[in-house]
Amino acid sequence: MKVEGSQFVPKSKVDASNFVPKSKVAGSWDPNALTWTEHQFYFTSQSWGIKAVWEKVPGSDQPKFTFPLIITEVRPGSEAEQQGLRVRDEVMAVRPEGDAAYREVKRQDKDPRIVSSGKATSYVDDETCGILMRGGRCAIKIRRGEKTQRCECGSDEITEDERQGDLICLRCGVVLRGKVMSMSSEWRTFKDDESGHDPNRAGAADNPLLSSDGMSTMIGASGPVFGPVRNAADLQSGSAANLAKNQFKGSNQNADRAILDAFGHIERMCERLGLPRMIISAAQEMYKVVDEEQKKGKKVGRTVEATVCSVVYLACAEKKVPRTLKELCSVTTSTKKDIGKTFKHIEQLLGKKSGPTSAVDIIPRFSSHLQLSNDLERLSIHIARAAEPFLPGRVYTSVAGAAIYMACLLAHGTPAAGGATLPSAKQISDATGAAEATIRQVYRDMHVRRHALLPAGTAAVVPGRIDSIPDH
Ligand SMILES: [Zn+2]
Incomplete structure (x- = not known):
């Protein structure tokens, strides 16, 4: 063998x-x-x-x-x-x-x-x-x-330090490659996960709105502290949770936390109102400016809540997706009065003039709530645009409501109605947030000038209908 x-x-x-x-x-x-x-x-x-x-x-x-x-x-x-x-x-x-x-x-x-x-x-x-x-x-x-990988010393005993992303030769200790990208799965942490284990490999993106740019160090709250333990008190005061607490107190993260809370508040509010990311960012930026002024001793917002509402309101107006104060009130505990006052202060402070919101801007949203046809929406916008100069001092929601109401009355029984049942004054009131009585009142003012408000040759207007619509 x-x-x-x-x-x-x-x-x-x-x-x-x-x-x-x-x-x-x-x-x-x-x-x-x-x-x-x-x-x-x-x-x-x-x-x-x-x-x-x-x-x-x-x-x-x-x-x-x-x-x-x-x-x-x-x-x-x-x-x-x-x-x-x-x-x-x-x-x-x-x-x-x-x-x-x-x-x-x-x-x-x-x-x-x-x-x-x-x-x-x-x-x-x-x-x-x-x-x-x-x-x-x-x-x-x-x-x-x-x-495949071999060190220049000839060894192929290479290990990967996943934390650092380095490839290290086990024989001579040379780092063969740095910043190796890991292709393994990414894990998230969840707020209610209390295990203390953080599987994230990277922190959040740096946030210029925070005082530390979000790049400060934090002591983790879990794990033992190394060093001699002499007695039970040592064990108590030396626990990592304690260290973390003390560090947190002394750092400017405390300041960051207050503003982070407010940012979270803005985010939640915008989500409830169905507002896009763009509005959230704009509102947060405004909040940051207000916050800095307040740190200098200027009293701007009455409450954090009111300040948050105001910046969201301003951001909406600035980005041309206006929301009414009433809509904002529906997602906050602040009163309209509180928000109104804070809002005026902030407007002044930021040097921003939100300008009068036009009924024309909000009609598209309301008509989609009311499921109106495109023809009706266009007609309502036309009426509102023509009527606004005649109605000084009228709130834009009432003007919008009245314009929609008039358009619906005109279109009643015509193809423009889209075959659907048209909303009543009550339903329009619910959608726009304007009182039904106010809508009827504004409508009466419009009715007087109705001939000047309608576009020439609108398909929605059958001949004669314009004279037969009720005046209230
Ligand atoms: Zn080597």
């Missing part, structure tokens, strides 16, 4: 695929990834000096090597060692002297009826086993899995 057998080693111990950690998530850059290379060796002596796993199978006097044929030992001083064969090399093909071509190492499935000592499920084919046993002059082809 020229290729010596060693005791049975479970296949899993020599299978090359086992050297790649299974915990690696697909797509992650893996310092232990293998590249497979092929090598050829030529033996001239009888005994090559390599070992592989084999079993004695009942009914056969020839031992069988397990498949795949992986070298488990290279004897020191042997020809194999001089040639450069290594443990874990996998023999792919053999060519005994005199043969023209390589003979592939084939797999031979184990006969399930045979009970043998090992756990192998397949063997190397009999012919190859014979050649390996015989030894002598022979060429073999092996494939070798080599780590």
